[in-house]
Amino acid sequence: MKFLKLVWEAAGVRRLKLAIALMGSTFGMIGVLVVVSQVLDPEGHTSESNVPDLMGLFLFVIAAFSVIAGNAVGQRLSVAVVEDLLDRIRRDFADLVRRSDYGRFEAFGITRVYDTLTRNSQTLTEAAILSIHGVAGFGALILGGLYTLIISPLVFAVIIGLIITSTFFYRLTQRRTHLALTETSERQTGFFSLFRHLIDGFKEVKLHNPRGASIEHEHLEPASGALRDSQVFAAVQINRGVSVSYFFFYLMLATIAFVLPPFVGDHGIIVQSLYVAIFMLSVVEIILKAVPVITRASFAIDELKAVEQSLREVVSNERPPSADVQFERIEAQGLMYSYFDPDGARSFTMGPTGLDLNRGEILFIVGGNGSGKSTLMKVFTRLYEPESGGILWDDTSVESNNVTDYRTLFSSVFSDFHLFDRLYGLPEIEEKVVNDMLGDLDIAHKTQYRDGAFTNTNLSTGQRKRLALAVALLENRPILLLDELGADQDPEFRKRFYNELIPGWKKEGRTLVIVSHEDQYFHVADRTIVLSDGQTAIQRQNGATS
Ligand SMILES: Nc1ncnc2c1ncn2[C@@H]1O[C@H](COP(=O)(O)OP(=O)(O)OP(=O)(O)O)[C@@H](O)[C@H]1O
């Protein structure tokens, strides 16, 4: 069982303690079995005596204590080991996501990473608690079987024969379990992707009743039903094994009670054997409760490993950036980048197109919707790796060994930006500097920077953009890239943004790349590049066309 193997491997220095706890529990159970079965021993004299068997009682107490303590310590250890393991997996996932190549990660599917991590963490946590009882019970089952060898070799042979047969049939029933669990997992991810439409599109659904009804009845309900069916199917697969095991244990009980007596002869031995068989049945109960959980946990590990492996495949091999970087001129030539459909066909290709940027200039990127402006910006900042073409940073070509340094040149507010609640990675900025900046961008009345965090990020769309702009400015990097920042701003702020703020930032020594649709302000640019269908259509220098 993969899960148990993994826990054992991950236990490291705690292996000895875990083994002692398991043995304590197992031998404790056997101790209880032996002590009580001695009471039933036909040759024992305790049953005929009125003197209480103090020695027996003493051994019983030790054995029972050993079971309780072994289970408690074992459970604590296995939970600690599994939680350590999950801690490592969560950290690995976070690190892998951070190091992933943006374009390939985007295509990989964010829901899949998120869903796999949350769902399987839960399964493993639950398995950690139950599995320890299952393992100790399994040990007790084996030892209990061996104990019958002392009582009667014939009973022992019957028990071993039945255990081997039941194992064979158990394995036979489990052949389709993995398949069933895979299907369940896929349907679960599918269902949650659909459910996100309801949550992310709450407003649109609320305003448009037929849309909500269609999502709910035509898509969500069938997906939920399909998920239910495969959950039931998976449970049935797992439970077939449980039923088979029960069947053989009842068969064992019946054989000892009704078939063996004439062969064994001694009624006392039959009573003792029956007691051992009933003990084994109670242990089997414990094991069979743990088996489905361990099966699911083993599957959860497979799934986590598969996603981890897929993430490793999209990790880009980049070095961390060095400190300050500068530039005089960036020259990009023949840049090409394509998006692909799920079936692998190109859905949009940007380029080949070139783009130059000189230190201290204001460069505008303009063009219609879908002309490739944002895509070009993502390739130019090397978030996307171009399919062909290259970027020359002063005299150095941007390659994987210096790409993180190159990215350090840029601060950005992309049109699909994310607003952070803190200035992550900028610990030394004084509160006053940040609050002055918020004042300058006219949002100080809505949010303040206090104790390392913004007091409010529930802002209007325009205000959110201004806060993101403040963060980008505070990063204080040579190039400021703003993708449609003027959109969603009121006319007053927009006017100030183009006529005062942008020229002001230029005077401070910043280089500006502005993606814009606001043609009344195009004159602010030193140079303009017009994109059309992913290609550079026109380049204008201070109003002149080239
Ligand atoms: N993440 C993506 N996956 C697949 N295709 C994409 C993705 N982002 C953009 N596209 C496609 O690439 C093309 C160019 O998109 P892009 O966002 O670069 O245009 P844009 O010029 O910035 O447009 P807008 O002015 O509307 O912001 C579009 O046709 C779009 O469908």
Ligand SMILES: [Mg+2]
């Ligand atoms: Mg865009």
